[in-house]
Amino acid sequence: MAAAGRPRHRRLRIVLAVLALLFALWAAGLADFVRRIPGPGMRDEGTADGIVVLTGGAERLREGLRLLAEERAPRLFVSGVHRDATLAQILAYVPEYQADRRAAEAVACCVELGHAADNTAGNARETAGWISDGHLKSIFLVTADYHMPRSLLEFHRALPGTLIKPHAVFPEDSVRRDWWRRADTLVLVLVEYHKYLLALLRGLFDPGPAVTDGPHEARQTAASGPALP
Structure with a gap:
């Protein structure tokens, strides 16, 4: 027994x-x-050939436009925009441009929208097309701090020959040192961590650079009509 x-x-x-x-x-x-996950003191203060903003919050767009205004890069690409949205609609989320038509028109020449992406891997593929079109060698990547590790993973996979400079923004739900003490940031980190693991696993089966979607959609101007964001 x-x-x-x-x-x-x-x-x-x-x-x-x-x-x-x-x-x-x-x-x-x-x-x-x-x-x-980057902290506030981990930003590159140099320049690049372009700025890429991943949609998901007004802070990201505001920071990308600030880099553009400071001439840190000559072009800005906003990836993952709703298919019906225009540049005018997007700029309306930034107070500095909401009531200043001249300011909006001043950046219209340098801001382009990408409408194809609906996730982070799609952001990377869409950006690869924009970079290929413009023959860019380096970019600032602007997204939320907690989203940066997965974004860098996808972008390095899709853009093996491009210098990617992470430039994180820190929204209200950003990750702090005591992130495990608050339910909202604990859930945020755990969800993002598992998305990161899934992206790593997908790379084991598809380790090569992502195929680009070809030329990006036509540039939207600040004078375009309103559309849903």
């Missing part, structure tokens, strides 16, 4: 050991992911 129970106990110990190992790997990966 006792002898019959030994294999069962041995299997249980093996299962528990495997689960403990998997949890340790998961926790180590989470720690590495959090380490990759």
Whole structure:
């Protein structure tokens, strides 16, 4: 009777050991992911050939336009814009341009919208087409701090020959040192971490650079009519 129970106990110990190992790997990966989330002092202060803003918050667009105004790069590309949205509609989310038509017209020549992407991998593919069209060698990548690790993973995969300079913004739900103490940031980090893991796994089956979508959609001007964002 006792002898019959030994294999069962041995299997249980093996299962528990495997689960403990998997949890340790998961926790180590989470720690590495959090380490990759940039802080306020981790921005590149140089210049680049272009600026890429990933949609998802007015702070991102505002920061991209600030870089453009400071002549840190001559062109700005906003990826993942709603198909019906125009530049005028997008600029309406930025107070500095909302009531200043001249300011909006001043940047219309240098801001382009991409309408094809609906996720981060799509952002990278869409941007690859824009970079290929413009023969750019370097970009500022503007997105939220918690979104930056996965964005860099996708962009490095799609743009192996491009210098990518991460330029994070820090919205109200940005990741702080005590992120685990608040339910909202805890959920945010865990969700983003698992999306990051899925992106890593997808790269194991498709490690090469992403295929571009070809030339990006035509530039929208500040004088264009209104559309849903």
